[in-house]
Amino acid sequence: MPDPKGALALESRANEAKPHAPAGAGLLFLREEEMRGAQDLLFFAYRDFTNAADVILEELGLGRAHHRALHFIGRNPGIAVGDLLGLLRITKQSLARVLTTLVAQGYVAQAQGRADRRQRLLTLTPSGQALERRLFERQRERLLAAYRDAGAGAVEGFRRVMRGIMDESARAYMDRAEAAAREPRARPA
Amino acid sequence: MPDPKGALALESRANEAKPHAPAGAGLLFLREEEMRGAQDLLFFAYRDFTNAADVILEELGLGRAHHRALHFIGRNPGIAVGDLLGLLRITKQSLARVLTTLVAQGYVAQAQGRADRRQRLLTLTPSGQALERRLFERQRERLLAAYRDAGAGAVEGFRRVMRGIMDESARAYMDRAEAAAREPRARPA
DNA sequence: TGGTTAAGTCAACGAAGCTGTCGTAGTTAC
DNA sequence: GTAACTACGACAGCTTCGTTGACTTAACCA
Numbered sequence: 001m002p003d004p005k006g007a008l009a010l011e012s013r014a015n016e017a018k019p020h021a022p023a024g025a026g027l028l029f030l031r032e033e034e035m036r037g038a039q040d041l042l043f044f045a046y047r048d049f050t051n052a053a054d055v056i057l058e059e060l061g062l063g064r065a066h067h068r069a070l071h072f073i074g075r076n077p078g079i080a081v082g083d084l085l086g087l088l089r090i091t092k093q094s095l096a097r098v099l100t101t102l103v104a105q106g107y108v109a110q111a112q113g114r115a116d117r118r119q120r121l122l123t124l125t126p127s128g129q130a131l132e133r134r135l136f137e138r139q140r141e142r143l144l145a146a147y148r149d150a151g152a153g154a155v156e157g158f159r160r161v162m163r164g165i166m167d168e169s170a171r172a173y174m175d176r177a178e179a180a181a182r183e184p185r186a187r188p189a
Numbered sequence: 190m191p192d193p194k195g196a197l198a199l200e201s202r203a204n205e206a207k208p209h210a211p212a213g214a215g216l217l218f219l220r221e222e223e224m225r226g227a228q229d230l231l232f233f234a235y236r237d238f239t240n241a242a243d244v245i246l247e248e249l250g251l252g253r254a255h256h257r258a259l260h261f262i263g264r265n266p267g268i269a270v271g272d273l274l275g276l277l278r279i280t281k282q283s284l285a286r287v288l289t290t291l292v293a294q295g296y297v298a299q300a301q302g303r304a305d306r307r308q309r310l311l312t313l314t315p316s317g318q319a320l321e322r323r324l325f326e327r328q329r330e331r332l333l334a335a336y337r338d339a340g341a342g343a344v345e346g347f348r349r350v351m352r353g354i355m356d357e358s359a360r361a362y363m364d365r366a367e368a369a370a371r372e373p374r375a376r377p378a
Numbered sequence: 379t380g381g382t383t384a385a386g387t388c389a390a391c392g393a394a395g396c397t398g399t400c401g402t403a404g405t406t407a408c
Numbered sequence: 409g410t411a412a413c414t415a416c417g418a419c420a421g422c423t424t425c426g427t428t429g430a431c432t433t434a435a436c437c438a
Contacts, residue, residue: 034336034344035325037348039260039325039328040264041352041355041363042235044351048354048355048356049231049355065393071232075229080415081415082414090395090396092418093395093397093418093419096418097393098394116415117404117405119404136224136225139228143227145353146350146354147353149349150346151346151349154349155223155350157340157344157346157350158347159230160339161335161343161346162234162347164335164336164338165237167233167237170233173233174229254424271383271384279427281386282425282426282427282428283426283427285386286426287425306436307383307435308435309385
């Protein structure tokens with residue numbers, strides 16, 4: 001049986017016995033199934049969301065790792081290399097490989113830190129900003145459609161659940177990024 | 190300035206001018222910032238969610254690719270290889286490498302299809318089910334906490350937005366999986 | 379019978395993670 | 409002012425997991 005458009009026609013899934021259970025277990029089963037469904041949700045949404053930018057990346061010979069770096073440098077202009085490492089949770093070597101190409105191709109600029117001159121503060125060049133925006137636009141379409149169809153209340157729920165899934169440190173980062181977006185003139189340090 | 194707990198203390202993010210704009214542009218800016226925030230949400234939530242199972246995988250010498258295969262075989266007992274390929278969106282070679290080890294280590298069983306004897310239908314062995322459950326439990330903790338803190342309404346919103354982000358074919362799959370969970374005795378084919 | 383399909387397999391490659399070590403320059407603490 | 413620590417860059421080598429392309433076997437189907 002061919003599968004023309006990627007739509008799957010799975011065979012019987014009724015192998016697993018689902019015998020009658022005491023009261024309350026049904027509720028437990030629903031919770032379980034809900035969690036399983038969430039695994040699926042995260043996999044598919046992430047897969048297709050990141051996929052959206054791949055076409056552009058490929059024609060430039062870049063990968064997703066480059067996109068992630070561009071994204072976080074764009075959102076945190078002047079970020080130090082060590083802080084970027086902490087966000088991406090990769091090693092120095094993995095980032096170095098990516099940063100080297102981004103700097104060489106003129107998408108990212110490095111500047112010596114003024115407070116601490118050991119630091120190399122990273123910013124997007126104009127062409128880096130332009131590229132990041134192109135990549136973002138693809139993902140934006142998807143998000144916009146999803147947000148529109150789901151409605152404002154659903155978006156708030158989405159935000160809260162996603163926050164709950166991530167680490168405490170990531171939540172703290174989100175808080176700071178949000179505060180910075182509201183108060184762009186504040187200078188905490 | 191060291192960064193003891195992974196909490197970032199980013200430097201000034203006020204480099205980008207945010208001049209006064211005509212009425213309505215503020216709203217547009219909010220939308221934009223909302224989309225940017227969603228990129229962050231997806232990255233961090235996915236990163237930390239998948240990370241949760243890594244400890245167990247590592248001590249068994251398996252990778253995330255193995256976990257994904259276990260997950261989808263577990264949720265679709267008797268799935269054909271081609272259908273699994275379509276779900277994971279990887280090539281035959283990538284899956285073969287993973288499946289070979291899973292079968293060799295006794296986590297996955299292959300059975301010849303009865304309707305179509307070319308097919309190798311995949312199921313989890315008891316030990317495969319046990320492993321998948323162990324991996325799932327780690328992720329479940331995170332989800333459970335997130336769901337509890339966010340509330341039932343938020344969970345529904347989460348579900349709707351995530352569905353909106355993924356491809357149409359993935360949405361169709363989710364629908365079928367959900368229907369199958371409600372009607373475990375149905376035999377569509 | 380002959381064309382298509384499902385799955386497995388070989389070879390080769392590429393992207394993107396990882397470890398460990400080292401050097402240099404700059405900061406900080408004693 | 410020296411000594412210890414830190415930020416960053418770079419080298420070597422490795423692993424996981426994705427890719428392409430070509431080919432075989434077995435089974436289905438018209």
